[in-house]
Amino acid sequence: MLSLVGVAAIAALVMACGGDDTPVGPNGDGDGDGDGDGDGDGDGDTTNPDTDFVIGGRGTSGTWDGYTFAVAEAGSMITPTMFAGSNLCVTSNLCAAYEEWALVGWNIAQTIDPDTGDGCAVNAIAPGGTGVRVKVQNNGTSGLRVQIQTDDAGTESWCTAVPPSGEGDIPWSSFVKECWPGGANGPAYDGTTPIAQVAVQTYAASDTAPTLFDYCVIHLGPAD
Secondary structure: OOOOOOOOOOOOOOOOOOOOOOOOOOOOOOOOOOOOOOOOOOOOOOOOOOOOOEEOOEEEEOOEEEEEEEEEOOOOOOEOOOOOOOOOEEEEEEOOOOOOEEEEEEEOEEEEOOOOOOEEEEOOEOOOOOEEEEEEEEOOOOOEEEEEEOOOOOOOEEEEEOOOOOEEEEEHHHOEOOOOOOOOOOOEOOOOOOEOEEEEEEEOOOOOOOEEEEEEEEEEEEEO
């Protein structure tokens, strides 16, 4: 049974206000936790397109604003783990265990230092809109889903599969607890509970062989 854990959050290219360069605290819940650090970016091309909502690692779409990041469960890998440009493409592999995952995440209500542009506290907001508008390019064969959660500790989260076409508007009512096969698939997100992060997550397809993944997040934002 596929298992979903809370997003292990780390803000990309951020420094805490006041000069401390410690990243915003990454903590996960559920079957494991992970944290990512390092730096890396990518230049968009025909294979790996740039996003339409991120500049310099910072995403802005509607009322959502904050830094992007990438992280994997402790036993797996993801490259890069931070984004400096507007390219949110990641690749690597997940270990042979259903609990393994990796994701591209976004702090949608992060405090930004007005003088330096550094990302500070990861806050939560009522997201507005009717759901999440998503566009991804899956260059591999791994499954992808969208996850939303209330804070960077993964206290409460909901998820749903990325549309088969890779893009579309996903209504809030489609986000449920344990969205994987065999999961509880409920209750649904109410559309108003404040959330702090939105992510596109890939997950292990086997407990006997590694799962390779390669995908790009082109758009995330509130649906009209």
